[in-house]
Amino acid sequence: MFFKPESYPWTLPFIEKIDEIKKELAQVIDRPLVALNKSTWAPERPNLLTSEHKVEEAWKTYTFRFFGIDHLPNCESCPVISSLIKGQPNLVTVEFSLLEPNTHVLPHRGFTDLLLRSHLGVQIPVGDTALVVNDIEKTWQNGKFLIFDDSLTHEAWNKTEEQRVVLMIDFVLDNSRLSAKEICRKILHSNTDAHTLSIAPIETWEEWLEKGSFPVDPE
Secondary structure (H helix, E strand, O other): OEEOHHHOOOHHHHHHOHHHHHHHHHHHOOOOOOOOOOOOOEEOOHHHEEEOOOHHHHEEEEEEEEOOEEOHHHHHHOHHHHHHHOOOOOEEEEEEEEEOOOEEEEEEOOOOOOEEEEEEEEEOOOOOEEEEEOOEEEOOOEOOEEEEOOOOOEEEEEOOOOOEEEEEEEEEOOOOOOOHHHHHHHHHHOOOOHHHHHHOOHHHHHHHHHHOEOOOOOO
16 A cells, blocks of 8 residues: 655655755745636645535645646746656656645545555644555655555545645556556546546546646736
8 A cells, every 4th residue: 555665766856855845835835726727726626525624725736747737837836846847757746735724535546546646745744644545544754755556545634733735746657558648648538537527628638638738827
């Protein structure tokens, strides 16, 4: 269920740049949820949440890349993170994932077993925070990775009075028989997730993947 970060050399530059990553988070953490063609946080799956906050805002992400599609305004706002993921096609999703205080992400499963998911602790409060995969519980640590198979049943919670933020990265294994783009295309083509389909139909997602980026604000 969990894997050793040292087995994946791409993790080291992120760990070495953790202080700069924290600074970039501080610069964007208070940005509001606005149109997705601007620099913005986006709400995540309110149907999976229990929280003392509005579930539409209790779990949100600041996306740099999502299934091979770059969010250019967000990348421009965080040049250190952008430089770390540039030229790394095997990193198919990269985003800050923020849980508000006293928020619980209920048990669920990810899109595919063709990727592994990693969490780099960026802002981890002291107290009861946890990630559980198939009943095995781990706690995030600042500046360290947790790597796991998110196709297995997992849940997470932040039962503290502070925000919890990780840099979430999905990646393709080096021995994969499929390329990163082929995997992303396969995921998007078979996607039935109501949350992503509420953003755009499958055909539009596939167009964005071929282009390599989301639409940007024409201004």
